[in-house]
Amino acid sequence: MNHRANHRVMALAALAIFLVQGAAAQGLRPSGASSPGMGLPRSAATLPTPQESAAQRQADNIVALVNSEPVTNNEVRARLARAEAQLAQQGGAMPPRDLLAREVLERLIVERVQLQQAREVGVKVDDFTVTQAEQGVARQNNMSTDELYRRLARDGVGRERFREELRDQLVLQRLREREVESRVKVTDLDIDQYLREQQQSQSAASMEINLGHVLVIVPENAPPALVAERQARVQQAADKIRAGEDFAAVAREYSDAAEARNAGGLLGLRPVDRYPELFVSSTQGVPVGGVVGPVRSPAGFHILKVVERTNAGLPTTVVQSHARHILLRTGPQLTESAAAERLADYRRRVLAGQADFATLAREHSQDGSAKEGGDLGWANPGRYVPEFEEAMNALKPGGISEPVASRFGVHLIQLLERREAKLTQREQRDMARSTVREKKLDEAYATWVQELRGRAYVEYRDAPQ
Known part of the structure; x- marks a missing residue:
């Protein structure tokens, strides 16, 4: 199993940055939040006036079709309100509203195309993974999830809306991993060229x-x-x-x-x-x-x-980690939530002294390391996918993580020990390979987004209002 990390900024970390700036800076706004009868049966709410009914019809107009899927004026208005809220809070100059609306529409189209692609290829995110991301946002802002949602609620952002935003970001992240990473191949010639360039220009390297x-x-x-x-x-x-x-x-x-x-x-x-x-x-x-x-x-x-x-x-030494894990692969027969429950039980049993981690890994892990009791050996920084590495780095030697979801499945991780080590020639080449791969990934991602948008059938209807 290849756990090699992708060092691009994760969507989870990005949302954490948003939160530090405040929910209003994020611009997250539930659509229809100001409606007087929101959440009530129609009979219990105030009946709309003719003017309100006209506004609602206008909000429901289709402004674009993206591969036959509509983008409504209401969606553009909701996203536009978020953009305007950001600009207002930052004190930035407000562009003409029709120009900003067109740009918002284009961003919605690009996002919609990617989400459609995710559905087409079967990319999904389980509730467990959304909860994991939710906890990560709270943790990065030094607060509990309850405190997180109290803060968001002050700016009119509900739990359901925020989790929906998280889910979309995670789906798009997994789509990029699936569609883009498979395009990138790093050869020994690529590494040799990179090392030659590095030697020729040490200051630049x-x-x-x-x-x-x-x-x-x-x-x-x-x-x-x-x-x-x-x-x-x-x-x-x-x-x-x-x-x-x-x-x-x-x-x-x-x-x-x-x-x-x-x-x-x-x-x-x-x-x-x-x-x-x-x-x-x-x-x-x-x-x-x-x-x-x-x-x-x-x-x-x-x-x-x-x-x-x-x-x-250039680093000559690194801090290496020695870890082992149990991996349960997810799919139609095993959801991420069910896998996490099973791994949480394994963790409880190990901590209580009722089971041995290595034995459980041999019996249950679906990774190639199972026969070694889940032992992954010594690893340099950046070897594992970000979710795995973040959880591992938070452990002290001997510690066992909570279940962690990644694109490979759900993991239970135990950190065995850490050490400072001098890089061998082979390890230097491995780190060079990671660097070259990251550069190629950035270029491949930009090309992929352009290709995806270019293949989409987009029919513009009424201009956003």
Whole structure:
């Protein structure tokens, strides 16, 4: 079983960042939250006036069909209200409402296309996984889940709505893992080339940068008029940034990239060789605080800001972890919730001294490590998928995690020991392989999103109101 980690920012972490900024900054708003009779039978609520009935009909208008699935005016209005709430709280300039509505509609279309693809290929997320993510958001904000929902409720965000948002993000994350990771192959020649480049440019190889990013997507085979419209939009964003407006506020207003909502457009501090070549070449020699763009790529137009630049150097030693696990694979015969209940019982029995972890792994684990009692051996950082690694890193030696869901199934993890170790030549190549893979994944993801949107049948109806 391959547990190699994907180091991209997880949707869960992104939602945690949103929460720190406050639910209002997230813009999460239950649709119809201001309706006087919400949640009551029609007979118990105030009857609508003719004006209200007209507004409701307008809200139900279909503004676009995405592969025959409607996007309603009501959906656009709800998402538009979220965008306007974000801008109002940040004090950013409010763009014309019709322009913002069109951009919101396009983002809804891209999201809808991905969710349709997820349903088509059978990507699902169990309630257990949503609860795990829910607890993760609370934990990252140093609060209980009850405190989390009290805070959200103050801004009109209900538990059901928030869990729906989490579920969609997790579904899209698993879809990306399924559809994009299979496209990426790293050969020994790729690693050799990477190591040669690193040796030829040690200073560049040891450099890490944090870029702010604004992306305005241009659909594949877009007509010249649409290209011109998107170019004008990204130029407007660039002008605002250069005029001194807050980069995060501009990113949230203009950018189609996920990090715009999740982290104010920041891509995070990482080695330059984990950025797309276009980003590196465009920002080479640009001082911290400098802005580049718009620059064009197959995905659309980009604006890049150099937020931070450090010379990190290459690690010669790492802290390795020695863990074992029990994996139950999920599917039609075993849900994630049922697998988690079974693993929770194993955990209780081990902690009570009624069972041996290795014996349970040999008898029940569905991973190749079962015959070794679940022993995974020593592992460098980044070897496992993020959910697994996060749970393992939170353990002390001898500790056993709660059940943890990943795309492979549900795990029970025991950390045996940790040590500091010097990297061997083979381990250095393994880390180089991970770095090259991450770079290829970023490029493949941008291409995949563009292809998915390009294949979709989209019919625009009435303009959003």
